[in-house]
Amino acid sequence: MPLIIICGIPSSGKTTRAKQITQYFLNRFSTQEKIGNVHLINDESLGITKDSYRDTRVEEKKARASLISAVERLVSKEDVVIADGMNYIKGYRYQLYCIARAVGTPHCVIYCGTPIEIAREWNSNRGEEGYEATIFDELVSRFEEPDDRNRWDSPLFTVLYDDPVPSYDGIWDAIIVKKAKPPNLST
Numbered sequence: 001m002p003l004i005i006i007c008g009i010p011s012s013g014k015t016t017r018a019k020q021i022t023q024y025f026l027n028r029f030s031t032q033e034k035i036g037n038v039h040l041i042n043d044e045s046l047g048i049t050k051d052s053y054r055d056t057r058v059e060e061k062k063a064r065a066s067l068i069s070a071v072e073r074l075v076s077k078e079d080v081v082i083a084d085g086m087n088y089i090k091g092y093r094y095q096l097y098c099i100a101r102a103v104g105t106p107h108c109v110i111y112c113g114t115p116i117e118i119a120r121e122w123n124s125n126r127g128e129e130g131y132e133a134t135i136f137d138e139l140v141s142r143f144e145e146p147d148d149r150n151r152w153d154s155p156l157f158t159v160l161y162d163d164p165v166p167s168y169d170g171i172w173d174a175i176i177v178k179k180a181k182p183p184n185l186s187t
């Protein structure tokens, strides 16, 4: 089943959304006739600390590699995998997309479109749990916004920061219902 790629700047609410989406899928799986499991992969589940982002050459690369290998291990036709990370490099999202394509499963991208100043405020409210100000700024400046004209960034869903619990029905329709459709014979 599908790979859901989350992206967004630090403290833009990615993990909060990833947990909502996990709950949404589990609810729909239990009330509908579909059966599926949901795997949520993020820094917390991989044991990656925020200090990794201090060292962009080595430590952060390792963190990205461990997310990629977790996705490779878990992506299957049976389960939904949520890659909850910044996923801020275009080429990296492309790599994730290729993993889904290789197993013949749909993917989509969820962008937490939280304005920088709001994310900065949420980040400072986290205290010790948050990113240091300089790391925060650096990650923000490196962020490559998703663009749904690229096949690896499409379908793209932007989640607005002031929507407490958005409807995730569109995501379900795009990646679960799509799969159930017969192949397009009109071409």
Ligand code: ADP
Residues within 6 Å of the ligand: 008, 009, 010, 011, 012, 013, 014, 015, 016, 017, 122, 123, 125, 126, 161, 162, 163, 164
């Ligand atoms: P990320 O995974 O992008 O770093 P989190 O989901 O962990 O972000 O959220 C960062 C901080 O912002 C957390 O302390 C969280 O409680 C808070 N937060 C997340 N979403 C919202 C929201 N919609 N409104 C207010 N605070 C939020």
Ligand code: MG
Residues within 6 Å of the ligand: 014, 015, 016, 042, 084
């Ligand atoms: Mg997070």
